[in-house]
Amino acid sequence: MLEMREATPEERERYYKNEWSSKDLPDYILHTLSLREFGFDHKGTGPSDRYNQFMTPDELSDYLRNKYPYAVYSSVALYEKPSERKKWLKSELAFDIDAKDLPFRRCECSEGEVCEVCLEDAKRVTAEFGETLKNNLDLENVSYIYSGRGFHIRVSDDSVMEMGQTGRSQVVEYITGNVVPTDLTLSLGYSKVFRKRTLRTFENLRERDFIDEGLQRNFAEKIMKEKNRVMDLIKKGRLEKIQDFEGIGTTYFKKLLEFLTRLNTEHTDGKVTIDKKRILRVPSSLHSTVSRTCTEIQNIDKFSPDEAAPNFLTE
Numbered sequence: 001m002l003e004m005r006e007a008t009p010e011e012r013e014r015y016y017k018n019e020w021s022s023k024d025l026p027d028y029i030l031h032t033l034s035l036r037e038f039g040f041d042h043k044g045t046g047p048s049d050r051y052n053q054f055m056t057p058d059e060l061s062d063y064l065r066n067k068y069p070y071a072v073y074s075s076v077a078l079y080e081k082p083s084e085r086k087k088w089l090k091s092e093l094a095f096d097i098d099a100k101d102l103p104f105r106r107c108e109c110s111e112g113e114v115c116e117v118c119l120e121d122a123k124r125v126t127a128e129f130g131e132t133l134k135n136n137l138d139l140e141n142v143s144y145i146y147s148g149r150g151f152h153i154r155v156s157d158d159s160v161m162e163m164g165q166t167g168r169s170q171v172v173e174y175i176t177g178n179v180v181p182t183d184l185t186l187s188l189g190y191s192k193v194f195r196k197r198t199l200r201t202f203e204n205l206r207e208r209d210f211i212d213e214g215l216q217r218n219f220a221e222k223i224m225k226e227k228n229r230v231m232d233l234i235k236k237g238r239l240e241k242i243q244d245f246e247g248i249g250t251t252y253f254k255k256l257l258e259f260l261t262r263l264n265t266e267h268t269d270g271k272v273t274i275d276k277k278r279i280l281r282v283p284s285s286l287h288s289t290v291s292r293t294c295t296e297i298q299n300i301d302k303f304s305p306d307e308a309a310p311n312f313l314t315e
């Protein structure tokens, strides 16, 4: 993978003046540009310049070419008055899957860092969430975006745009597998989503994760020794049989289930999805911390972050 490093102000200027074009904005932003709030981060300290509105793509282009900000954000919401963040009309449903915040990382990245390995894992989680949104919830306008240190999913179907916080939080629970279904064995629907998510979470668990969680070492050892049997039971939806294992019992089974469902939700930042007024990095803008462009992805399975390298990094 190409180097990830901070872009200089000169490189930012070069990017917006020579490489970026408003045509690179995805249609769902281009067509609703004047209804969105824009936020800017000028110094790399966070998007503190908020409440900006642009009436046309050219107006935005002029601004970016003159200011070449450190980062560019826009609201998932459409407003009648975006410059006041008032008269909310509707919002996309968005998911934020950050490689640096995944509950398990197979790599040696330190806090805040990302690498090929954890980005690949975040990509896989993103693809799984997207599949569930499309196949189980029948959503059609599902876009994947590489955001620099992770991925976004943005859904713009009419059926979700007007959803309130409660609806959005239910979607998060469904997609991540946060609730234990009443019937775990159903071959389709949420029951299947839950088994898949829980299986992935359990597969990645190590003994020390149990201990970090405050669960006893001998319990962790027992579960890990029976790893294959537990995985088989999760696949079959027969999780309750785990409490019959010698030395496990109901109390530990409940703790295990709570632990697994909580880890399931930690694959995405649920606060982002629930927040109808959230701003997200604008696709096509530059992520100056890692020198990558925030990129709309056509084929998620084949995507590599190197495809999002700006010219100043590759030339």
Ligand SMILES: [Zn+2]
Pocket: 105, 107, 108, 109, 113, 114, 115, 116, 117, 118, 119
């Ligand atoms: Zn990593």
